[in-house]
Amino acid sequence: MTEQQVERTPQQQLAEARAELDELQGLIDGLENQVREGDETEAAMELGRQYGLKRLASLRWEAAERKAARAEEQRRLQEKQEAEARASEDVLAYAMPQMAELYRKALEAVTALVQAGAVREKAIEDHGRALDRMGGSDHLLWRGDGRTVLGFAGETFENGLCQPRVLLSLLVHHVNAAERVGLHHLVPVGEGHPVRRYLEAGEDL
Numbered sequence: 054m055t056e057q058q059v060e061r062t063p064q065q066q067l068a069e070a071r072a073e074l075d076e077l078q079g080l081i082d083g084l085e086n087q088v089r090e091g092d093e094t095e096a097a098m099e100l101g102r103q104y105g106l107k108r109l110a111s112l113r114w115e116a117a118e119r120k121a122a123r124a125e126e127q128r129r130l131q132e133k134q135e136a137e138a139r140a141s142e143d144v145l146a147y148a149m150p151q152m153a154e155l156y157r158k159a160l161e162a163v164t165a166l167v168q169a170g171a172v173r174e175k176a177i178e179d180h181g182r183a184l185d186r187m188g189g190s191d192h193l194l195w196r197g198d199g200r201t202v203l204g205f206a207g208e209t210f211e212n213g214l215c216q217p218r219v220l221l222s223l224l225v226h227h228v229n230a231a232e233r234v235g236l237h238h239l240v241p242v243g244e245g246h247p248v249r250r251y252l253e254a255g256e257d258l
Contacts (some may be wrong), residue, residue, distance in 0.1 A: 063121035070114035078106040153251035163224065170215035176199050202217040 061069070081103050181201035184190040194209065195202040203210040211220070 063117065063124040067114070067117040067121045070110065070117040074107065074110045074114050077103060077110050081107060090221045149251060153248045156248050157252060163221070166224075167217035167220055169222045170217050173210070173215050174212055177203055178209050181212070 084099055084103060178201060181193060181196055181203055184193040184203075185196045192204050192205045193202075199213075201212045
């Protein structure tokens with residue numbers, strides 16, 4: 054592509070039109086001074102021609118200015134549309150139905166976790182108590198002061214470690230440490246939270 058074929062931007066065209074207008078104004082100022090000094094034979098004729106050229110240059114400058122304004126408006130519109138498209142993509146990816154579905158899966162996983170913890174705790178307590186009543190067992194490693202420890206297959210099972218409230222506290226601690234979401238104090242959530250409404254309505258998510 055040659056230099057002549059390079060498309061000039063509206064701002065470049067505006068600057069060129071302004072420069073042309075300023076140059077003509079300088080010539081006109083000089084010719085007007087000649088007329089004021091009495092040298093009006095050739096200066097007067099040239100002055101008329103330059104007035105016409107200045108008018109044309111002024112019109113070209115106005116046209117360039119409008120073109121630059123339209124280009125700037127188009128740029129702003131395109132920038133706004135692109136920003137809106139990015140916002141739409143990012144926000145719609147996590148619309149309330151999607152959030153409710155993620156919440157449902159998390160709720161199911163957490164519920165399974167605390168239920169398993171409760172079953173484990175009960176099993177340790179019940180079997181520890183039964184083995185203790187039978188006079189002890191090699192698998193009953195400790196029983197007393199509210200603490201029960203069983204041993205099977207090389208693993209120890211101690212009560213209290215997987216109580217639902219302990220597991221929930223551990224979960225909150227890990228989420229808070231990983232995501233830094235400030236869960237030191239839980240935020241009260243009303244019954245009308247949209248996630249709850251979606252789940253209670255049983256909508257297809």
